[in-house]
Amino acid sequence: MFENKGRTEIEQLGEFGLIDHLTKNFEIKNKSTIKAIGDDAAVLSFEGKRTLISTDLLLEGIHFDLSYTPLKHLGYKAIQVNLSDIYAMNGTATQVTVSIGLSSKFPLEAVEELYQGISIACEKFGVDLAGGDTTSSKQGLVISVTSIGYADEKDICYRNGANEGDLLCVSGDLGGAYIGLQLLEREKGIFLENPNIQPDLEGKDYIVERQLKPEARKDIVEALKLMKIKPTAMIDISDGLASEILHICKQSDKGCNLYEEKIPIDPMTYDTARDFGIDPTVCALNGGEDYELLFTIKQSDFEKIRNNPDISIIGHMTEASAGCNLISKSEKVHPIKAQGWNSLKGNQE
Ligand code: ADP
Ligand code: MG
Numbered sequence: 021m022f023e024n025k026g027r028t029e030i031e032q033l034g035e036f037g038l039i040d041h042l043t044k045n046f047e048i049k050n051k052s053t054i055k056a057i058g059d060d061a062a063v064l065s066f067e068g069k070r071t072l073i074s075t076d077l078l079l080e081g082i083h084f085d086l087s088y089t090p091l092k093h094l095g096y097k098a099i100q101v102n103l104s105d106i107y108a109m110n111g112t113a114t115q116v117t118v119s120i121g122l123s124s125k126f127p128l129e130a131v132e133e134l135y136q137g138i139s140i141a142c143e144k145f146g147v148d149l150a151g152g153d154t155t156s157s158k159q160g161l162v163i164s165v166t167s168i169g170y171a172d173e174k175d176i177c178y179r180n181g182a183n184e185g186d187l188l189c190v191s192g193d194l195g196g197a198y199i200g201l202q203l204l205e206r207e208k209g210i211f212l213e214n215p216n217i218q219p220d221l222e223g224k225d226y227i228v229e230r231q232l233k234p235e236a237r238k239d240i241v242e243a244l245k246l247m248k249i250k251p252t253a254m255i256d257i258s259d260g261l262a263s264e265i266l267h268i269c270k271q272s273d274k275g276c277n278l279y280e281e282k283i284p285i286d287p288m289t290y291d292t293a294r295d296f297g298i299d300p301t302v303c304a305l306n307g308g309e310d311y312e313l314l315f316t317i318k319q320s321d322f323e324k325i326r327n328n329p330d331i332s333i334i335g336h337m338t339e340a341s342a343g344c345n346l347i348s349k350s351e352k353v354h355p356i357k358a359q360g361w362n363s364l365k366g367n368q369e
Contacts, residue, residue, distance in 0.1 A: 028128035046149040050114040053148040062150040069170035074105035080160035093232045095137025102165040104236040104311045108256035111171035115150035121162030177254035182272035186316040188335040191240045193284040198307025200231030234311040251315035262305040263358040275342040278335035306359040
């Protein structure tokens, strides 16, 4: 992927040369960013707002596989998955810090690609690169992203605010990132057995993109504001619908009824899951990495969202004693279990 280009050893630039090289084209976009890169700490000012902070650590071989993940996509995704957490609080993301650990196998050209993806994500989502750290690693690539944002206290959506009777809603569609990963893993396996066979991902762009290039749902947060809806609870879907629903139920001390037939699944996700012999509903429930938003709203907000093509109503909240239930297409009631995606993906921590 990066071996074909020229190879400039990072040692030639030194740590400061590298940082300067990577960050020189990032411009400040937010007035809350008083000082970004270049001093001992970034200086931010949110003037009367609550500050939101979220952080993620990504390790090569655990969270990503560079044999099928272009570094540009990885940089983009690292920012997206992190911003998603700020949006899940109903906040505005304004800054990120990016810390990287690099082993000697990465030339400058590779890190440049990573930062291209980071830069595209920062531009698109209007966030400033406010700092980071750069070290060498013994093995593989380490990326840690911290995102910072703000919200008025009255706008913040915690996980614990769902009430009995609230509608359970989800943005976009689910299961695509997981089935995209299955496809990439299968093609990798075939390639390793026979390097003459090129990966066959034709016509599968959507699910491959769902895995490699997820989009944080800033647009949904903005749409909800325009519709004058404040979710009573919200969470982003990183570990699969089942796990996230259980978080909202547990922290809100409520139960829920989730209707299988209402879960939004893209036709390509559905068909590919079938080809793999996997139940598409299981992909949505336990797959993870979709980075859609799961939220609850008051019933009185129903009319405002019923015709929104980006939002599906998938169930409603009940009293805690009723439990968290999935109502299957054949109207059977199953308790929702958090499989998370640890068990599915195997190599996830
Ligand atoms: P310190 O020695 O105080 O840790 P560094 O020399 O590591 O400072 O960093 C110098 C400046 O460059 C700081 O503003 C820091 O936030 C920023 N920085 C370091 N590494 C990165 C990186 N990988 N991406 C973005 N900014 C970085
Ligand atoms: Mg440092």
